[in-house]
Amino acid sequence: TPDPLITEVQEWAQGFGDGVDETPYGLPIAHERDVIRRNVEWLTADTVSSINFTPIHALDGTITPQGCAFERHHSGAIDLKKEDYRLMINGLVDTPLVFTYGDLERFPRENHVYFCECAANTGMEWAGAQLNGAQFTHGMIHNMEYTGVPLRMLLEEAGLDTAGDLKDKWVFVEGADASSNGRSIPMEKALDDCLIAFKANGEALRKEHGYPVRLVVPGWEGNMWVKWIRRIEVMDGPVESREETSKYTDTLADGISRKWTWAMDAKSVVTSPSPQSPITHGKGPLVISGLAWSGNGAITRVDVSKDGGMSWQTARLAKPGEKMALTRFYLDTEWDGSEMLLQSRAMDDTGYVQPTKAQLREVRGLNSIYHNNCIQTWLVRANGETENVEVS
Amino acid sequence: DRLGLGRAALPEEIAAWDGDVRPDGTGLPVGSGDAIIGEEIFATQCAACHGDFAEGIDNWPKLAGGIDTLYHDDPLKTVGSYWPYLSTAFDYIKRSMPYGNAGTLSDDETYALLAYILYSNDLIDDDFVLSNETFFDVEMPNADGFIIDDRAETEYAQWRGEPCMENCKPEPVSVTMRAMVLDVTPQEEAEAPAEGTIVAESAAQAEPEVVAALFDADLAEEGEKVFRKCKSCHQVGEDAKNRVGPILNGIVGKPAGAVEGFRYSKPMAAAGEEGLVWSEAELIAFLANPKDYMRGTKMAFAGLRKEDDLVAVVEYLKSFGD
Numbered sequence: 001t002p003d004p005l006i007t008e009v010q011e012w013a014q015g016f017g018d019g020v021d022e023t024p025y026g027l028p029i030a031h032e033r034d035v036i037r038r039n040v041e042w043l044t045a046d047t048v049s050s051i052n053f054t055p056i057h058a059l060d061g062t063i064t065p066q067g068c069a070f071e072r073h074h075s076g077a078i079d080l081k082k083e084d085y086r087l088m089i090n091g092l093v094d095t096p097l098v099f100t101y102g103d104l105e106r107f108p109r110e111n112h113v114y115f116c117e118c119a120a121n122t123g124m125e126w127a128g129a130q131l132n133g134a135q136f137t138h139g140m141i142h143n144m145e146y147t148g149v150p151l152r153m154l155l156e157e158a159g160l161d162t163a164g165d166l167k168d169k170w171v172f173v174e175g176a177d178a179s180s181n182g183r184s185i186p187m188e189k190a191l192d193d194c195l196i197a198f199k200a201n202g203e204a205l206r207k208e209h210g211y212p213v214r215l216v217v218p219g220w221e222g223n224m225w226v227k228w229i230r231r232i233e234v235m236d237g238p239v240e241s242r243e244e245t246s247k248y249t250d251t252l253a254d255g256i257s258r259k260w261t262w263a264m265d266a267k268s269v270v271t272s273p274s275p276q277s278p279i280t281h282g283k284g285p286l287v288i289s290g291l292a293w294s295g296n297g298a299i300t301r302v303d304v305s306k307d308g309g310m311s312w313q314t315a316r317l318a319k320p321g322e323k324m325a326l327t328r329f330y331l332d333t334e335w336d337g338s339e340m341l342l343q344s345r346a347m348d349d350t351g352y353v354q355p356t357k358a359q360l361r362e363v364r365g366l367n368s369i370y371h372n373n374c375i376q377t378w379l380v381r382a383n384g385e386t387e388n389v390e391v392s
Numbered sequence: 393d394r395l396g397l398g399r400a401a402l403p404e405e406i407a408a409w410d411g412d413v414r415p416d417g418t419g420l421p422v423g424s425g426d427a428i429i430g431e432e433i434f435a436t437q438c439a440a441c442h443g444d445f446a447e448g449i450d451n452w453p454k455l456a457g458g459i460d461t462l463y464h465d466d467p468l469k470t471v472g473s474y475w476p477y478l479s480t481a482f483d484y485i486k487r488s489m490p491y492g493n494a495g496t497l498s499d500d501e502t503y504a505l506l507a508y509i510l511y512s513n514d515l516i517d518d519d520f521v522l523s524n525e526t527f528f529d530v531e532m533p534n535a536d537g538f539i540i541d542d543r544a545e546t547e548y549a550q551w552r553g554e555p556c557m558e559n560c561k562p563e564p565v566s567v568t569m570r571a572m573v574l575d576v577t578p579q580e581e582a583e584a585p586a587e588g589t590i591v592a593e594s595a596a597q598a599e600p601e602v603v604a605a606l607f608d609a610d611l612a613e614e615g616e617k618v619f620r621k622c623k624s625c626h627q628v629g630e631d632a633k634n635r636v637g638p639i640l641n642g643i644v645g646k647p648a649g650a651v652e653g654f655r656y657s658k659p660m661a662a663a664g665e666e667g668l669v670w671s672e673a674e675l676i677a678f679l680a681n682p683k684d685y686m687r688g689t690k691m692a693f694a695g696l697r698k699e700d701d702l703v704a705v706v707e708y709l710k711s712f713g714d
Contacts, residue, residue: 040578045441045451048624049491075494076624088401088409096401103397128569132577157394172412178494180487182412231409239412242484246475249538255463257474261541275571303555308565312557341565351552363546367467379567388571392561 028067035059037070040136043124048076049179051118053139056269056291057276061318062143062326063113066200069142071208072118072222074179080228082212085176087154087196091233092169094159101212104196107149107157112195112218113325115293117141117264119221119248119370125357127366129377129388134274137376137388141293143326146216148197151190155234163234166191172239173215176230183224184238185217189262193218196229219295219324220262221370223248253365264295266354267373268302268329268346279384283337288315292327294348299327301347306333308341308377308391309356315344340380341391357390413483417527420482424523425504427511433501434508436657437490440625440636440690446470446512449636456512459533472513476535478527481506492624493694608707615708618701622693628712637691642714644706646670659688675709676702 028035037052044050051072054064071077082101090096118140124130131137155171163169169187174180185194195216198205205211210227217224223243238244244259251257270290273279279286292299299321303312318328329344346354357374379389413419435444441452448454458468467473471481486502488494497505507522510530516522522530571577619628625636632639638651649656649664656664663686668674678685679702681695696702 038578040576042451042576046624075488075491088405089398090401090406090410096406097398098401098405099398106397107395129571130576132571136577157397159394174412178488178492180494182483182487233410233412235414237414237416239483240415240477240480241412242480242488245477245480245538246469246471251462251467251469253463255467255537257462257538258541258543259538261543263543265543265547275577303557308561310558310560310563310565312555312560341567345555347555350548352548353551353553353555355547355551359551366465379570389567390569392566392568 032058035068037068038135038139040124040131049074051120051140053135054142055135055276056139056141056271057134057274059271060289060328062291062328063201064142064144066144066203066206066209069144069200069206069209070118070140072140073177073208073227074181075177077208078177078228079207080176080212085212086230087213088231089154089158089234090231091172091235092160092163093155093234094162097158099154101198104149104198104213107153109147109149110195111145111147112193112216113143113145113322114216114218115141115143115264115295115324115326116216116222116225117267117293117295119223119261119264122267122372122374122376123369125374125376125388126361126368126372129390132275132388134269134271134376135276138269138271138291140222141291141326143293144200145202146195146197147199147202148195148213148216151194151196151215151232152192154196154232155190158234160234163187168236170235170238172231172233172235172241173224173226173229174231175210175226176228181223181226181243182239182241183226183243184235184241185224187234189217189220217262219264221248221264224262248370250364250368250370252363252368258368261371264293265371265373266292266294266296266299266346266348266352268292268299268344268354269376270304270342270344270378273342273380273384273386274378275386275388278386279335279380282384283335286333286335288331288333288342290315290329290344292321292329292344292346293325294321294346294350294352295324296352297349298323298325299346300349302327302329303345303347304329304331305343305345306340309343309375312345321348337382339382340378341389342378342380342386343375345375411483411487413479413486415477415479417479417524420479420524420527421499422524423499423503424521424526425500425502425507426521427504427507427516427518430504430506430508430511433497433505436688436690437493437497437692438505440692441491446509455509459513462534462537470513471509472515472533474534474537476532476538478506478510478530478532481509482527490692492621493692496694609711611704611707612711613708614700615704615706618696618705619708621696622705625691625693628709640709641712643670643712644672644675644710646714657688657690659686660690672706672710675706679705 035055035058039052054070085101087099121140166187170184171190174182197216215226215229249257249259272289292302302315304315305312315329315331321327380386443449446455458470458473461467503522510516628640634654638654647664648668649661682691
C-alpha cells in the first residue's frame with residue numbers, strides 16, 4: 001500500500017515552520033528530548049557534589065555537544081562573571097601576577113580537541129556488571145574542541161627563573177568554587193600541553209564546565225581539569241591535597257594504594273547497539289559503532305568481537321586517531337538475528353592493548369574504584385534487546 | 393618572551409588566596425585546639441552530614457573508623473584509616489568546609505575540629521592539644537600505604553603487542569554476571585513533562601484569583617532560584633523527605649521544630665515547645681542569620697544577605713502546603 005506520508009500532503013509541507021526569532025539560541029528538537037545527561041541518584045549524597053553522565057549511546061561522531069557533556073562538581077556549578085574573574089600565578093615565580101579574563105584573551109591562543117574522562121568512569125563495574133547502559137557505564141567522558149592559552153605561556157609570563165631546575169617542580173591549581181578542588185601537577189606536564197581554556201566547541205564554556213575559564217590537562221583524569229581556575233602556584237613539591245590522597249588514589253587488593261595515577265589508559269566501548277540503544281530493525285545490515293580513546297597517545301586500531309572475545313574483527317576508524325581525543329569506530333556488518341556477545345578492544349600508538357576485566361582484576365583486585373578501562377561486554381539477544389553482562 | 397600582560401599580585405591578595413598546607417607543614421598557621429572544643433563545633437557545623445561521632449550519615453563521608461579494612465572487600469576509607477597526611481585534612485577543612493559555608497572556620501577552630509576527628513579515630517586522647525607545634529606528634533596509620541603509579545611496570549609491559557584474533561579463549565563463552573541481577577540502573581522518566589514547555593507555561597499562567605491574592609507567583613519563581621542554596625539539605629514537594637534538614641512543606645505558619653521524624657537541635661525543639669511559629673517575619677529573621685537568630689541550631693547555612701532573596705524564598709516556600 002502507498003505510504004500516506006508520501007501520497008498525502010502533510011502539514012509541514014503546506015504551512016510554515018518556526019520563524020528565525022523562535023529560539024535565538026537553538027534547542028534540540030522536542031523529539032530528541034531523551035538525549036540528556038542523567039544522574040544516578042544512589043551514587044552520591046547530594047546533587048551539588050555529584051556527577052551526571054553523557055548520553056554516549058545516542059551520539060555519533062566524536063564531538064560532544066556542551067549541553068550533553070557530563071558534569072562533575074564538588075560544590076555545585078557556580079555563577080562567575082568574566083568581569084569578576086581573576087587568575088593568580090604565585091609561588092616560585094619571578095613576579096607573582098594577576099590576570100583578568102580580558103588579559104587572557106590577549107595571549108596567542110590555540111585550538112585542540114581533547115577528551116575529558118573522569119577517573120571514576122566505569123568505576124561502578126569493578127565488582128561486576130552493574131548498570132544497564134553505556135551512558136551509565138562509560139558516560140563520564142566528553143570530547144570537545146578547546147580554545148585557550150597554553151599554561152606554559154602564562155607561567156613564562158610570570159617567569160620561572162626563580163624556580164631553578166624545573167625537573168622536580170610542580171604547579172598547584174585550584175578553582176574559585178567552594179570546593180576549590182586543588183590538584184598538584186608536575187611541571188613537565190604543565191609546560192607540555194596544558195591549556196587555560198575559555199571556549200569549547202567554538203562558544204563560551206558552559207557554567208557546568210567552568211565558565212569563564214577552566215584548565216585542560218590532556219589525557220589525564222578529569223578531576224585535574226580544574227574549573228573556574230583561579231590560582232596556579234609554582235612549588236617544589238605536591239600539596240597532597242584531599243583530591244590526590246583520599247580520593248583519586250587506587251587501592252589494590254593488599255590494601256596498598258597507588259597515587260599519582262594521572263593518565264587515562266586506552267579504552268573503548270560499543271555505544272550502539274547497547275542497552276539504551278537496542279537493535280530495532282531485525283536481521284540484515286547492522287552498524288556496530290563505538291568510541292575509543294587513550295590518554296597516552298592516539299588510537300591506532302579497534303577490534304570488535306561478536307562472540308564474547310573468542311574471535312575478533314578489526315573495525316573501521318572514521319578518521320585516523322588523534323592524540324588524547326575520542327576516535328569513532330564502525331563495524332559495518334550483517335546480523336543473522338542470533339545472540340551476540342559484543343566487545344570492543346582498543347590499541348594505541350604505544351602498543352598498549354585494552355585489557356579484559358580479568359586482567360585488570362588480577363593486578364588490582366576489586367577495590368580500585370578509579371581507572372577501570374576494561375573491555376565491556378553487551379549481550380544482544382535475538383529480539384535485539386541488549387544488556388550489560390560479564391563473560392567467562 | 394614576555395608580553396607584559398597582567399599586573400603584579402599584591403601581598404594581601406596572595407595571602408588571601410594562598411592557603412594551602414603541605415605535608416612538611418609549609419603553610420600551617422599558628423593556632424591550637426583540642427577535641428573537647430572541637431566536638432562542640434562539630435556538633436553544630438558538621439554532624440548534620442558526618443554524624444555526631446564522625447560516623448557519616450547516609451551517603452555522606454564517614455570520617456572515623458575503618459582502620460585495618462583497606463585489604464578487605466569494600467574498605468572503609470576515613471581520615472583515620474586512609475589519609476596519609478594530617479596536613480591534607482587541615483588544608484581541606486580550612487579551605488572547603490563546612491559544606492555550603494566554606495572558608496568560615498578560624499585557624500583555631502580548624503585545629504579543634506581536626507583534633508575531634510583524630511579523637512574519633514582513637515588517634516589522640518581528649519586532652520591532646522593539636523597545634524602547629526604538636527602537629528607532627530600525630531601518627532597517621534596509613535602514612536606508608538601509598539605507592540607511586542607503577543602501571544608502566546606492572547601493566548603496560550604485559551598488555552602490549554599483537555592481540556589474539558581467533559580462538560582466543562576456551563569454548564563456549566558463557567555469561568557469568570548480568571547487570572539485571574542488581575537492577576540499580578535509573579529508570580527512564582518517559583512521562584516527564586517536556587522540559588521548558590509545560591512547566592514554563594504553568595508558571596507563567598500562574599494560579600488565578602483566589603490564590604493570586606495570597607501568593608505572588610512571580611516572586612515565588614524568584615524564590616525558587618534562591619532555594620537552590622537550600623536544596624542540598626532541604627526538600628519540598630510531593631516526594632520530599634527529611635534529609636540533612638527537615639522537609640519544608642507547609643513550613644510557613646508551622647510551629648518550629650515540628651516536622652515529623654526530623655531530629656532537631658535542642659534549642660530548636662525547645663523554641664517550638666515555647667510557642668515559636670514560623671510566621672513569614674520569623675522565617676525571614678532566621679534565614680538572614682541562622683546562627684545569630686538561634687544559637688545551637690544544626691543548620692550550618694550562613695544566611696541570605698539580600699532582603700529580596702529572603703522575601704522571595706519565603707514566598708516560594710508558601711507555595712508548598714503540607
